[in-house]
Amino acid sequence: xxxxxxxxxxxxxxxxxxxxxxxxxxxxxxxxxxxxxxxxxxxxxxxxxxxxxxxxxxxxxxxxxxxxxxxxxxxxxxxxxxxxxxxxxxxxxxxxxxxxxxxxxxxxxxxxxxxxxxxxxxxxxxxxxxxxxxxxxxxxxxxxxxxxxxxxxxxxxxxxxxxxxxxxxxxxxxxxxxxxxxxxxxxxxxxxxxxxxxxxxxxxxxxxxxxxxxxxxxxxxxxxxxxxxxxxxxxxxxxxxxxxxxxxxxxxxxxxxxxxxxxxxxxxxxxxxxxxxxxxxxxxxxxxxxxxxxxxxxxxxxxxxxxxxxxxxxxxxxxxxxxxxxxxxxxxxxxxxxxxxxxxxxxxxxxxxxxxxxxxxxxxxxxxxxxxxxxxxxxxxxxxxxxxxxxxxxxxxxxxxxxxxxxxxxxxxxxxxxxxxxxxxxxxxxxxxxxxxxxxxxxxxxxxxxxxxxxxxxxxxxxxxxxxxxxxxxxxxxxxxxxxxxxxxxxxxxxxxxxxxxxxxxxxxxxxxxxxxxxxxxxxxxxxxxxxxxxxxxxxxxxxxxxxxxxxxxxxxxxxxxxxxxxxxxxxxxxxxxxxxxxxxxxxxxxxxxxxxxxxxxxxxxxxxxxxxxxxxxxxxxxxxxxxxxxxxxxxxxxxxxxxxxxxxxxxxxxxxxxxxxxxxxxxxxxxxxxxxxxxxxxxxxxxxxxxx
Numbered sequence: 214x215x216x217x218x219x220x221x222x223x224x225x226x227x228x229x230x231x232x233x234x235x236x237x238x239x240x241x242x243x244x245x246x247x248x249x250x251x252x253x254x255x256x257x258x259x260x261x262x263x264x265x266x267x268x269x270x271x272x273x274x275x276x277x278x279x280x281x282x283x284x285x286x287x288x289x290x291x292x293x294x295x296x297x298x299x300x301x302x303x304x305x306x307x308x309x310x311x312x313x314x315x316x317x318x319x320x321x322x323x324x325x326x327x328x329x330x331x332x333x334x335x336x337x338x339x340x341x342x343x344x345x346x347x348x349x350x351x352x353x354x355x356x357x358x359x360x361x362x363x364x365x366x367x368x369x370x371x372x373x374x375x376x377x378x379x380x381x382x383x384x385x386x387x388x389x390x391x392x393x394x395x396x397x398x399x400x401x402x403x404x405x406x407x408x409x410x411x412x413x414x415x416x417x418x419x420x421x422x423x424x425x426x427x428x429x430x431x432x433x434x435x436x437x438x439x440x441x442x443x444x445x446x447x448x449x450x451x452x453x454x455x456x457x458x459x460x461x462x463x464x465x466x467x468x469x470x471x472x473x474x475x476x477x478x479x480x481x482x483x484x485x486x487x488x489x490x491x492x493x494x495x496x497x498x499x500x501x502x503x504x505x506x507x508x509x510x511x512x513x514x515x516x517x518x519x520x521x522x523x524x525x526x527x528x529x530x531x532x533x534x535x536x537x538x539x540x541x542x543x544x545x546x547x548x549x550x551x552x553x554x555x556x557x558x559x560x561x562x563x564x565x566x567x568x569x570x571x572x573x574x575x576x577x578x579x580x581x582x583x584x585x586x587x588x589x590x591x592x593x594x595x596x597x598x599x600x601x602x603x604x605x606x607x608x609x610x611x612x613x614x615x616x617x618x619x620x621x622x623x624x625x626x627x628x629x630x631x632x633x634x635x636x637x638x639x640x641x642x643x644x645x646x647x648x649x650x651x652x653x654x655x656x657x658x659x660x661x662x663x664x665x666x667x668x669x670x671x672x673x674x675x676x677x678x679x680x681x682x683x684x685x686x687x688x689x690x691x692x693x694x695x696x697x698x699x700x701x702x703x704x705x706x707x708x709x710x711x712x713x714x715x716x717x718x719x720x721x722x723x724x725x726x727x728x729x730x731x732x733x734x735x736x737x738x739x740x741x742x743x744x745x746x747x748x749x750x751x752x753x754x755x756x757x758x759x760x761x762x763x764x765x766x767x768x769x770x771x772x773x774x775x776x777x778x779x780x781x782x783x784x785x786x787x788x789x790x791x792x793x794x795x796x797x798x799x800x801x802x803x804x805x806x807x808x809x810x811x812x813x814x815x816x817x818x819x820x821x822x823x824x825x826x827x828x829x830x831x832x833x834x835x836x837x838x839x840x841x842x843x844x845x846x847x848x849x850x851x852x853x854x855x856x857x858x859x860x861x862x863x864x865x866x867x868x869x870x871x872x873x874x875x876x877x878x879x880x881x882x883x884x885x886x887x888x889x890x891x892x893x894x895x896x897x898x899x900x901x902x903x904x905x906x
Contacts, residue, residue, distance in 0.1 A: 216272040218262070219704035220255060221479045222246060222280045225506030225553055225576065226671075227254040230694075230701035231267055232827050238483045239827075240265055241698045243881065248574075249290070250282060251438045259447065270448035276704040278456040281436050282429050282472050286326075286527055288534075291428035292368040292403070295361030296420075297354065297386060299374040300334040300505040304416050305424065309534075319532045326536075327422050329769065331364060333357035335386075345378040354389040362394065368403040369394075370427040372420035377716050380408040404432045410471060411523075412715040418524065418537040425527075425538060426473040433472040454709070458542035459521055460485050461710020461821065464749050474540045479700050480505075481543045482520050484512040486703025487667045489826050490692055491517050494899070495514035496665045500650060502680070503700065504672030507570040509646050512545040513653045513664070520544040521715050522774065523763070523817060525622030537733060541712050541819070546652045550645045552672045553577055556587040556638040558626045564634070566642045567906045578619035579611045587623055587635075589642050589672070591616035593636035597848035597857075598876065599883055606738050636851045643679040650680055658800030661686055669699035674884040681904060682889050689890070693829060693898030694898075697881025705891055706826035711745045712819035713738050720767070721791060721811045723784055733784050736759060742820035755819045763815035764794045766806050772814045773797045831896045836866045843878065857886065 215235040221228045223246060230241045242261055255277075259269055285291045288663065298304065305325040335357055369390055376383045383406040392401040407423035407836030412654035441453065456478030466673055467483040468475050480503050487501035491514070502511045508853035512519055525542040529535025549568020553576060559565050566589055571577060575584035579594045593599040594616040601723035620631045623713070627634055654661040661684045674691045681689050694702045717734060719727065743753040763772035775791070775793045778786050795805040841864035847854045855874065862879035871892050877884040886892045890902040 214792065216267055217274045217276070217705050218267075218425060219276050219278075219482070219699040219701035220258065221278045221482065221698070222251050222254070223479065223505055223507075223700075227258055228698040228701040228706065229258045229262060229378065229622075230698045231262065231272075232705055233826070234273070237828070237830065240267060241695055241701070243697055246725045248284070249288075249905050251279065252436055253441070255440060256443050259444075263447075263802070264514055268448070269444060270450065272449060273451040274454065274464055275444070275449070275715065276454045276456060276707060277440075278435075278482050278525065278704055279434050279475065280479065282476045282707040283527070285429045285432050287427060290432070291326075291794065292431040293365050294327050294331060294427045295358075295364070295366030295369050296332045296424060297340060297357050297361070297369065297390070298334055298373045298625065299330065299372075300336045302334070302416075302599065303329075304372070304420050308417050316799070317532065317747050321533065323528075323534055323536055325422075326428050327370070331361060331366060333361055335722050337373065337382050339373065339375040339379045339382055341375055342829065343375070343377070345379070345381070346584060347635070349382045349385055351385075351389055354386050356391050356547075357743060358390045358393040359397065362397060362399075368431055369424040370405045370407070370420075372407040372423050374416060374566040376406075376408045376578060377412045377414055377419065380412075383408050387787070390512040403434070405430065410473065412713065413523065413539055414540070414716040414718075418539045420805055422473060422539045424535065426471060427471050428572055430469075434469050441465070453708075453723060456482055456704055456707060457710055458525060458540055458713060459710055459819070460519060460543045460707070462707040463709065463711065467711075467745075467749075473538055476527075476538065476540070477545065479540065479546070480510040480545060481509075481512070482703035482707060483700045484514065484543055484545065484703075485692070486668070486692075486699055487512075487669075488514050488517045488519065489703070489706050490667060490694075490829070490899075491665070491688070492827055493897070494689070494690065494895075498664045499667050500654060500661065500664045500686075501667045502646070502650070502673050503677055504646075504668070504670040506555065506671060507549070508547045509550050509649060509672070509676070510545050510547040511646075511649050511653055512543060513657070513659060515659065520774075521761070521819075524814070539714075540888070541714065541817075542732075544653070544686070546649055548645050548649050550589070550642050552588065552590040554589045554642070556589065556592060556620070556634075558623055563622075564627065564637050564641055566638050566645065566858065577616070579613065579616040581610065581615060583614050585619060587616070587619040587638070589638060591619050592635040592642075593883075595620060596639065596850075597633060597846055597854075598639075598885055600846075600859075602876060604883075632849045633851070634835070636849055640679075640851070643676050643683070646676050647680045647683040650684055654684075658803075665690060669694075669696040669882075671882050672878075672880050678885055678887045678890055678902060681902070682887065682906075685904070685906070689902035691879075691882075691884055691902070693704065693832075695881040696879060702827065705859055706824065708824050709746075709749075709751065709822040710819060711742055712817065713741055714763075714815050714817045716815050717813070719813050721764075721787065721813060728782060728784070728787065731787075731813075735777075735782075735818065738816060738818040739820070742818055746820060746822060756822055759819040761817035761819075762790065763812050763817060764790075764811060764813055766798075767810035767812050767868075773801060774817065812830055822867070829897050832898045834865075834867050834894075834898075836864050838866055838869050838871065841865045848874075850878070862894075862900065865900075866896075867896045869893060
């Protein structure tokens with residue numbers, strides 16, 4: 214039982230990374246994803262691992278990051294949800310009265326995931342101070358449940374006004390709904406209450422989180438149970454974990470109950486993996502970019518600590534407000550640009566890349582799987598940056614002629630040569646990715662020139678030098694871990710994590726009463742966190758506690774999260790918290806109000822059970838550079854064809870400077886080294902690129 218396995222499902226490929234905790238032996242593989250039945254690809258991968266001698270009966274842990282939750286929401290393929298709420302409130306329809314961009318003439322209010330037809334209202338009411346203004350009536354809940362069930366509800370969400378400060382009505386309603394469904398012959402019911410997911414104020418965000426959880430839960434549970442069944446049949450007796458949006462992992466039972474907390478668990482694992490790698494290499498401040506098949510994602514870790522927010526927006530972009538979820542999530546941004554993103558011409562005659570993508574099926578035209586529209590991958594093949602014959606070490610055959618044919622229509626529209634169009638598509642995608650980095654750095658008050666860029670994913674190492682040149686980033690690291698399975702590797706280093714956020718609005722003051730309230734609230738939340746770990750049979754003496762406060766100036770509508778010291782808080786610690794908030798506000802908005810009143814809005818406590826992180830050993834490599842040379846290839850750089858040397862990444866010797874420009878082909882990705890960078894392999898097998906400027 215020595216093997217630990219990380220499994221990451223992406224839009225085109227499902228990735229596996231395994232490590233033997235006793236011997237240190239590692240293995241990896243990539244399997245084509247199988248939407249909408251993603252479990253098929255996972256099962257195929259497990260069977261391939263067994264062919265390598267890694268039997269599931271010898272696996273102690275499986276850590277799984279999946280896209281079932283986000284894909285179910287994006288494709289609108291979830292269950293029919295019934296919603297029970299407080300009479301007189303149409304929160305899901307009203308949403309927010311403010312508009313994020315008042316000059317956005319294309320703004321459209323998001324369509325709720327529950328239609329008005331599937332909403333029932335009851336008369337129980339809790340006041341803002343948590344007192345019961347009007348008791349809940351059992352017969353109303355029962356009638357509401359029966360009404361929604363007869364209309365075809367497959368899953369239920371319950372959200373009552375002010376339930377963040379008093380959960381009694383929601384808990385009672387859940388009990389009645391489950392009892393009523395059982396009386397109607399429903400053996401397995403799905404009921405979500407908003408206060409289980411969030412104890413924060415802002416009713417729309419909390420209610421929407423409950424609805425989305427209910428929306429994805431039946432499909433998610435079905436998917437996980439299929440996997441559990443197959444794993445058990447194959448002899449798996451270890452522990453099955455799911456990755457969390459907050460950068461940790463949790464038990465399968467918790468994930469089944471609250472699947473919305475696992476959203477984006479895969480790409481977030483790459484941020485944690487980047488922090489692990491940064492620690493090894495003494496890199497204190499990092500930006501991690503993950504170039505995938507359908508999207509490119511990026512996150513930032515100052516002092517190797519990723520930023521955690523308690524609000525995550527789905528489908529938010531410059532034209533759409535998106536859908537909020539009140540779950541702890543590492544702050545990442547993404548754009549719809551990836552290897553399978555389709556290249557097209559808009560109505561104004563401008564070249565565009567994405568967000569529509571070919572996915573794994575039919576995929577890029579060059580894959581010979583029926584794709585006819587040009588994609589970003591096809592553009593790299595046409596220009597010569599990608600091997601025109603094969604990828605993934607020869608496992609994936611490439612047809613350059615089909616890639617060129619796919620660009621014919623776009624080239625005719627623009628009246629340009631096919632190669633110019635393909636190179637133009639690459640530049641558009643690179644500009645999109647540069648703007649993505651600006652969003653997580655410059656827009657947040659961080660200077661990207663002070664950070665090291667860690668690039669992974671299938672396309673991350675290709676776009677990294679273009680981004681770094683644009684933003685004057687001085688150093689790029691392409692990990693020794695195969696770039697295409699880096700997220701799966703990062704999962705193996707995730708900690709078991711649980712957290713609670715609770716709204717309690719109080720003004721910060723240097724009084725004994727305030728400090729006592731602060732300490733009592735934190736202690737109560739920490740005890741609740743420890744109880745969750747105890748229920749999972751984890752020794753609470755080994756739990757690490759992290760504290761945060763969501764703080765704002767009095768009169769503000771939104772907060773900033775500030776880390777808070779552990780232990781008993783006194784005046785000294787309060788003053789440090791105040792200073793940290795002023796500094797964070799200046800960094801975020803460019804000003805602060807030192808003489809203004811400050812108030813705490815939310816208490817946030819995270820509990821971590823540390824897991825041993827995977828290690829990276831130094832490599833003994835006596836290869837000569839000429840032994841890593843694969844040949845030369847003509848590459849079109851927008852102006853002329855250059856004859857570039859092609860190297861095999863896994864055969865590069867350590868600390869030997871490689872002349873640029875060149876192309877380095879790895880087993881799972883291609884690395885482009887432009888003339889602006891010098892590059893070499895370090896003793897761990899990481900590829901280091903240094904900006905010459």
